[in-house]
Amino acid sequence: MSRIDELLAIMARLRDPVGGCPWDLEQEFSTIAPYTIEEAYEVADAIERGDLAALQDELGDLLLQVVFHAQLAQEQGAFGFDDVVASINAKMIRRHPHVFGTVAKAGSAEAQLADWERIKQSERAADPDTSALAGIGRGLPEWQRALKLQKRAARVGFDWPDVDPVFAKLHEELDEVRAELALRGSDAFSQDRLEDEIGDVLFVCVNLARHAKVDVGAALRRANAKFERRFRRMEALAAEAGGALATLDLAAQDALWEAAKREEPR
Numbered sequence: 001m002s003r004i005d006e007l008l009a010i011m012a013r014l015r016d017p018v019g020g021c022p023w024d025l026e027q028e029f030s031t032i033a034p035y036t037i038e039e040a041y042e043v044a045d046a047i048e049r050g051d052l053a054a055l056q057d058e059l060g061d062l063l064l065q066v067v068f069h070a071q072l073a074q075e076q077g078a079f080g081f082d083d084v085v086a087s088i089n090a091k092m093i094r095r096h097p098h099v100f101g102t103v104a105k106a107g108s109a110e111a112q113l114a115d116w117e118r119i120k121q122s123e124r125a126a127d128p129d130t131s132a133l134a135g136i137g138r139g140l141p142e143w144q145r146a147l148k149l150q151k152r153a154a155r156v157g158f159d160w161p162d163v164d165p166v167f168a169k170l171h172e173e174l175d176e177v178r179a180e181l182a183l184r185g186s187d188a189f190s191q192d193r194l195e196d197e198i199g200d201v202l203f204v205c206v207n208l209a210r211h212a213k214v215d216v217g218a219a220l221r222r223a224n225a226k227f228e229r230r231f232r233r234m235e236a237l238a239a240e241a242g243g244a245l246a247t248l249d250l251a252a253q254d255a256l257w258e259a260a261k262r263e264e265p266r
Contacts, residue, residue, distance in 0.1 A: 007063070008081055011071045029072055033139070036065040048221055095119045117155070132156050143216050146206040163211040170208060173200045233260035 001009070018203055039062040046054040070081040097103040097119075098112070129135075132155060136148045153159065177197045179238040183189040210214045234256040238245040245253060 002193070007067055008071075011064075011067045015071055015075065023066075024134055027068070029070070030070060032065065032068050032072070034067070036062075037141070039065050044217065045221065048218065085239050143202070146203050147210060147216055150207055150210055160207070160211065163208065164210050166204065166208045170204045171203070173197065177201060230257060230260040230264075233263065 009059070013019075014021045017025065039058065042058040043055065043062055046052075046058045066084065067081060070084050074080040093100045098105045132152050133149060136145060136152065138145070140148070150159070160169075177194070180189070180194045180197050206216055209219060234253065235245045237256050237259060238248060245256070248256070
């Protein structure tokens, strides 16, 4: 038995109505989907940290998610794991005609990406939704969906020429948030409108990262890691001084934050 066959057998055993795992038996596509997303992020985190041992483990967790979904589908008579593999095999061959066909080899990674997108577009030709935005999944994290929407729009020319207009738009959107916040406490204030304006700011931030050729997810992970690292150091500094961070006023906490920042290499 191959390793993958062993994993498939383990999954089938866990889902066996007689003697299976009660938790696994309760699951369905919708309840497993959040774990699938979480495991994909764990893979990205291991790569970001350069931890190959963790990457091996996280890739196994992500593979289990694929196997779990395939098992659920097989139980419903829809498809099985072999069908999933067959689908991706066919797609990879179809979308790489320069490798598996007779088309001339792409001159660069950028040219190949353009060919990939052209082939994808031709595959969607039968879809009644002919919008340039067709096919962008609604289950994506919203920052990732924003990025895909912007890239699709850019393909038909709806895009800023460089980063400078993005800064101008960001300032404009921030001013609109300030204006809405200034209305708080009055009848003119709208929480929905505030949410809308803050959403515009976040959307423009994604655009800023795209124009700067910065990965939004990686940038946010770095910001989260930085905040956590510095906050934990603040707690440690407060403890070293014989107190607890929660007992300090904001000015004292800010001083510890600055101290934590100064300790980090520039």
